[in-house]
Amino acid sequence: MSRKPIDQVVKGRDGTPRERVWKFIRGRKEAFTVRDISDAVKVNYGLSRPYLKSLVLAGYVGLVRLPQKVTDFTTYKFIKGPMTPPRVRKDGSPVTQGSGQENMWRSMKMLGAFSTSELAIASSSDEVTVSGGTASSYITMLVKAGYLRKVSEVPSRWVLLTAKRTGPLAPMVQRVKHVYDPNLKKVVWPLLVDGGTPPRHDVPGGRSPSYAKAPGGQSVLPHSEGRSEKGDRS
Structure with missing residues (x-):
């Protein structure tokens, strides 16, 4: 079964189940059990227990006491971790x-x-390599979402708008080519555009996205919109 887009997983203002679990763990001063998590944040054992085991293997959570009888629960304690939920596999690897x-x-x-090349270089590390094409695609989507403004043509360069510094979490480009901002907990692009003239976007490659007219005069993105565009090589 394919994984649901993040905007379909988020429930209410408290975030995803994993975000709620991690917020509870990180804010807990005393030892806790999986039952404590379930009671506090309303996440069932089937979701919280596997994530908890992964956090233990990754070193974010420690074991305090193993169950002494069948009716007991394993007791855990918070050790360390970032503000955002650690992204770990079942074996604890990142x-x-x-x-x-x-x-x-x-x-x-x-x-x-x-520029695209400057962003790619600055964002690469020993663990993660960001190519120029990847940087160009991300710039394209954030321009469409209204987060970036082009400030020069040769070389093409952009800036992040102050009003769009929405928080520590990166806006996510989903497989369906939507931009979801986890700080705002909503999809920020595409949006319906009132009127007949869509806004222009200075995306890498110099093209503005095309819009289709819907009945009633609204402009919406066609199904073909959102495919990756060839970025500039600056």
């Missing part, structure tokens, strides 16, 4: 998928103005 977007979001806030 998940690197999506790390490129996280690095680029962080770099955008630090660099000021940047």
Whole structure:
């Protein structure tokens, strides 16, 4: 079964089940059990227990006491960890998928103005390599979402708008080519555009996205929109 887009998983203002579990663990001063988590954040054992085991293997959570009888629960304690939920596999190893977007979001806030190549270089590390094409695609989607503004043509460079510094979590480009901002907990692109003239976007490659007219005069993105565009090589 394919994984649901993140915007279909989030429930209410408290975030995804994993976000709620981690918030409870990180804020807990005393030892806790999986039952404590379930009672506090309303996440069933089938979701919280596997994640808890992964956090133990990764060193974020420690074991305090193993169950002495069948009716007992294992007791845990928080050891360390970031504000955001650690992304770990079942064996405790870190998940690197999506790390490129996280690095680029962080770099955008630090660099000021940047080109695709500058963003790619600044966002690469020993663990994660961000290519020029990946940087170009991410820039394209954030421009469409209204997060970036083009400030020069040769070389093409962009800046992150102050009003769009929405938080520490990187806006995510979903498989369906939507942009989801986990800080706002909503899809920020595409949006319906009132009127007959869509906004222009200075995306890598110099093309503005095309819009289709819907009945009633609204402009919406056609199904073909959102495919990756060839970025500039600056």
